[in-house]
Amino acid sequence: MTRLIALVDGSVYSRSVCDHAAWIGRRTGGAVELLHVIGRREGGSPPSDLSGSLSLGARTALLEELSALDEQRGKLAQRRGRAILEDARSVVEAAGLTEVCTRLRLGDLVEAVNESEAEAELVVIGKRGEAADFAKLHLGSNLERVARSSRGPVFVAARAFKPIARFLIAYDGGASSRKAVDSVARSRLFAGLPCRLVTAGADSEESRRRLADAAATLRAGGFEVSTAVLEGHPETAIAQVVEEEGIDLLVMGAYGHSRIRSLFIGSITAEMLRSCKVPVMLYR
Numbered sequence: 001m002t003r004l005i006a007l008v009d010g011s012v013y014s015r016s017v018c019d020h021a022a023w024i025g026r027r028t029g030g031a032v033e034l035l036h037v038i039g040r041r042e043g044g045s046p047p048s049d050l051s052g053s054l055s056l057g058a059r060t061a062l063l064e065e066l067s068a069l070d071e072q073r074g075k076l077a078q079r080r081g082r083a084i085l086e087d088a089r090s091v092v093e094a095a096g097l098t099e100v101c102t103r104l105r106l107g108d109l110v111e112a113v114n115e116s117e118a119e120a121e122l123v124v125i126g127k128r129g130e131a132a133d134f135a136k137l138h139l140g141s142n143l144e145r146v147a148r149s150s151r152g153p154v155f156v157a158a159r160a161f162k163p164i165a166r167f168l169i170a171y172d173g174g175a176s177s178r179k180a181v182d183s184v185a186r187s188r189l190f191a192g193l194p195c196r197l198v199t200a201g202a203d204s205e206e207s208r209r210r211l212a213d214a215a216a217t218l219r220a221g222g223f224e225v226s227t228a229v230l231e232g233h234p235e236t237a238i239a240q241v242v243e244e245e246g247i248d249l250l251v252m253g254a255y256g257h258s259r260i261r262s263l264f265i266g267s268i269t270a271e272m273l274r275s276c277k278v279p280v281m282l283y284r
Contacts, residue, residue, distance in 0.1 A: 176253025
């Protein structure tokens with residue numbers, strides 16, 4: 001991996017994003033680009049005409065005052081963005097990485113990520129952002145937008161960083177889960193970590209064959225793999241294994257085996273993101 005993009009904002013997840021980006025960078029030797037994007041509303045925009053039926057002179061004065069306030073808000077947003085990036089850089093460098101750069105952008109987050117992604121292989125983003133409703137466990141709206149548009153895998157950081165010692169691949173035989181297995185088998189990021197490979201649903205000859213084929217690919221890549229067919233619904237059965245076995249990272253496809261491709265993720269994947277307290281690596 002040559003470079004990864006870590007998206008930081010003012011949320012509690014930003015520290016975790018930095019810690020996970022540093023962990024990935026150490027294992028892969030990749031450089032880290034810290035990216036903070038100021039939305040157009042935050043960064044200053046032409047004010048709406050709120051003057052109503054004021055006289056011409058009063059209306060002009062009001063619009064000038066609104067414009068000045070808007071400009072001041074934009075400057076404050078840039079100062080805040082630079083402060084966020086400097087704090088993030090300190091965290092990543094303190095973890096031992098030297099190839100760290102920062103980028104402050106004004107505009108749309110997805111456009112900024114797509115532009116930076118041309119030179120990167122992975123995007124790291126927090127599970128929730130500043131505007132997320134933590135009480136209702138809502139996923140961050142930017143997570144869905146980034147994951148839908150990103151060309152490569154997306155690493156979704158949990159709220160707090162924990163050293164990753166073992167990982168689990170949720171496998172259903174679909175295209176995105178096959179891509180996850182193939183990528184893991186060749187990746188330095190997972191090298192040396194024991195792998196749990198599971199599928200959920202009916203325990204049939206077909207499901208065991210698919211699981212055995214995936215396990216063979218991983219073992220050919222040098223991985224220690226244990227497999228299981230879990231009874232029950234994937235969103236509950238897999239989440240239970242993650243919790244009970246102390247899994248540190250969940251790897252899965254963004255799309256289920258039979259999901260409509262125009263959707264960002266299947267309902268199962270969305271539920272796994274909401275319920276699991278560990279980071280999740282998504283492959284499209």
